[in-house]
Amino acid sequence: MIKKILSFLLSIVALFSGFAINEKDNIIEYTDMPYGIRAKRQILDLCIPKSVKGDANMLLFVHGGAWTEGSKDSYLGTLENMAEQGYVCAALNYRYCGKPNYASVYDVLDDITSALSKIKETAAENGINLKGVMLDGGSAGAHLSLLYAYSRVDEAPIKPVAVVGRSSVSDFTDMSIYDGSLHDIDPEKWCIPKSKWKEYFRSMINKPFMSDDFEKYHDELYDISPIKYVNENTVPTIISHGTMDTVLPYSGAVAFDKKLTEYGVEHYFITYEGAWHGLEGCPEGDAEMSKVYAEFLNKYVAF
Numbered sequence: 001m002i003k004k005i006l007s008f009l010l011s012i013v014a015l016f017s018g019f020a021i022n023e024k025d026n027i028i029e030y031t032d033m034p035y036g037i038r039a040k041r042q043i044l045d046l047c048i049p050k051s052v053k054g055d056a057n058m059l060l061f062v063h064g065g066a067w068t069e070g071s072k073d074s075y076l077g078t079l080e081n082m083a084e085q086g087y088v089c090a091a092l093n094y095r096y097c098g099k100p101n102y103a104s105v106y107d108v109l110d111d112i113t114s115a116l117s118k119i120k121e122t123a124a125e126n127g128i129n130l131k132g133v134m135l136d137g138g139s140a141g142a143h144l145s146l147l148y149a150y151s152r153v154d155e156a157p158i159k160p161v162a163v164v165g166r167s168s169v170s171d172f173t174d175m176s177i178y179d180g181s182l183h184d185i186d187p188e189k190w191c192i193p194k195s196k197w198k199e200y201f202r203s204m205i206n207k208p209f210m211s212d213d214f215e216k217y218h219d220e221l222y223d224i225s226p227i228k229y230v231n232e233n234t235v236p237t238i239i240s241h242g243t244m245d246t247v248l249p250y251s252g253a254v255a256f257d258k259k260l261t262e263y264g265v266e267h268y269f270i271t272y273e274g275a276w277h278g279l280e281g282c283p284e285g286d287a288e289m290s291k292v293y294a295e296f297l298n299k300y301v302a303f
Contacts, residue, residue: 018031018032019031019032019033019034019043020032026049026050026051026083026084027047027048027049027050027080027083027084028047028048028050028126029045029046029047029048029079029080029083030044030045030046030047030048030122031045032044032045033045033046033118033122034118035092035111035114035115035117035118035119036111036114036115038095039095039103041093041094041095041096042093042094042095042111042114042115043072043092043093044072044090044091044092044093044115044118044119045072045073045075045076045079045090045091045092046079046088046089046090046119046122047079047080047082047083047088047089047090048083048088048122048123048126048128049083049084049086049087049088051086052086052088052128052303053127053128054127054128054129054303055128055129055131055303056088056123056128056129056130056131056303057088057130057131057132057133057134057161057300057301057302057303058087058088058089058090058119058123058130058132058133058134058158058301059082059087059088059089059090059133059134059136059301060089060090060091060092060112060115060116060119060133060134060135060136060145061075061078061079061089061090061091061092061135061136061137061141062091062092062094062112062135062136062137062141062142062144062145062148063075063091063093063137063138063140063141064137064138064139064140064141064142065139065140065141066139066140066192066200067096067097067098067105067108067140067144067200067203067204068096068097068098068200069096070140070141071093072091072092072093075091076091078091079091086302087297087301087302088123088128088130090115090119092111092112092115094108094111094112094115094144095107095108095111097200097203097204098199098200098202098203102203102206103203104203104204104205104206105144105147105204105205105224108144109144109147109148109151109152112144112148112152112156113152113155113156113157116133116156116157116158117157119158120157120158130158131158131159132158132159132160132161132300132301133156133158133159133160133161134160134161134162134163134164134296134297134300134301135148135149135160135162135163135164136163136164136166137164137165137166137168138166138167138168139166139167139168139247139248139277142164142165142166142167142168142239143165143168143169143170143226145163145164145165145168146163146165146168146170146226146237146239147224147225147226147229148160148163149162149163149235149237150163150226150229150230150234150235151226151229153235160235161235161236161300161301162235162236162237162238162296162299162300162301163235163236163237163238164237164238164239164293164296165226165237165238165239165240166239166240166241166279167240167241167242167245167247167248167277167278167279168226168239168241168248168253168256169225169248169252170225170226170227170239170252170253170255170256170259171222171225171226171227171228171252171255171256172221172222172224172225173214173218173221173222173225174249174251174252174255175214176249176251176252177192177197177248177249177252178194178197178214180194181249182245182246182247182248182249183246185244185245185246186244186246186276189244189246189276189277190246190247191246191247192247194211195211198210198211198213201213201217201221204224205217205220205221205223205224207220226256227255227256227259230259230260230263230265231263232263232264232265234260234263234265236265236266236267236296236299236300237260237265237266237267237268238267238268238270238289238292238293238296239253239256239257239260239267239268239269239270240253240269240270240271240272240279240285240289241253241269241270241271241272242272242274242275242276242277242278242279242282242285243271243272243273243274243275244274244275244276245275245276245277246276246277247276247277248277250271253269254269256269257269268292270285270288270289270292271285272285273285
C-alpha cells in the first residue's frame with residue numbers, strides 16, 4: 001500500500017515538474033524524472049539503450065559541488081554517449097547539505113537509494129533487470145559515491161559492483177584538510193577555509209559544529225569517511241587525485257590507496273602529476289584513466 005501511495009505521489013509531482021520522455025533512434029531518455037517527494041532536487045536523468053533487455057548492470061553519476069551546489073545536467077552529454085555505447089546510465093540531483101533543507105550526508109545517501117529504486121522500476125518497465133551499478137563521481141560526488149558503495153552495499157536496490165572517485169576526500173578526520181597547509185601548495189588556487197568546513201559539517205553530520213570542534217566530533221566525521229568502511233569485501237575501486245590539489249590533499253589519496261592495498265581490494269590509484277582539484281592539464285593521467293575505466297566497464301558493467 002505504501003509503495004502504491006508513493007508511486008501516486010510521484011506521478012503528481014511529475015505532472016508539475018519538467019519530466020519528459022524522449023525516444024531517439026537507439027535510446028530512451030528520461031529527463032528530470034522525480035524519485036522523491038521531499039524536495040524539488042529529487043530528480044534524475046536516465047538513458048536506456050533500446051538494445052538492452054534482460055539482466056544488465058548500469059552506471060550512476062553523482063555530481064560534485066561541495067555538497068551544496070552542482071547539478072546532474074553536467075552529465076547529460078555523457079549519459080547520451082554511454083547509452084549509445086549500450087550502457088544503461090543515469091545521473092541524479094540530490095538534496096544539498098545546508099540551506100534550505102539542511103540535509104545530512106545520510107539524507108543524501110537515502111536519496112541515492114531512492115533514485116536507484118526508481119531507476120530499477122523504470123528499467124523493469126522496459127524489460128531490463130538491473131543487477132549491479134558502478135557509481136562515478138568527482139569531488140563531493142566522489143565522496144558520496146565511495147561512501148554509498150562502501151557503506152550501503154547491502155541495502156542498495158541495485159547492488160554496487162564498482163566505484164570511481166575522482167579528487168575525493170576519504171577521511172574527514174585528516175587535519176591536513178583544515179590546517180591551512182593546502183593553501184601553501186599554490187596561494188593563487190582556491191581552497192576551502194576552515195570556517196567554511198564548519199558550515200558544511202553543521203548540516204552534513206547534523207551537529208552544532210563550531211570552528212574548533214574537529215576533535216569533539218571525531219567519531220561523527222569518521223562515520224562519513226569512506227576509509228572507515230574499507231574491508232576485504234570492498235567493491236573494486238578507481239581513485240584519482242592531482243598532486244597540486246589545494247582543495248583536498250593528495251596525501252589523503254595516498255593513505256586511501258594504502259588502506260585499500262592493505263585489505264587486498266582490487267583498485268587503481270591514478271596520480272595526476274601537477275594537476276589541481278579539477279584534474280586538468282595531465283594527459284598522462286587522462287590516458288591511464290581512460291584505459292582503466294574501459295577495463296572496469298568491460299568487467300563490471302557490460303553484460
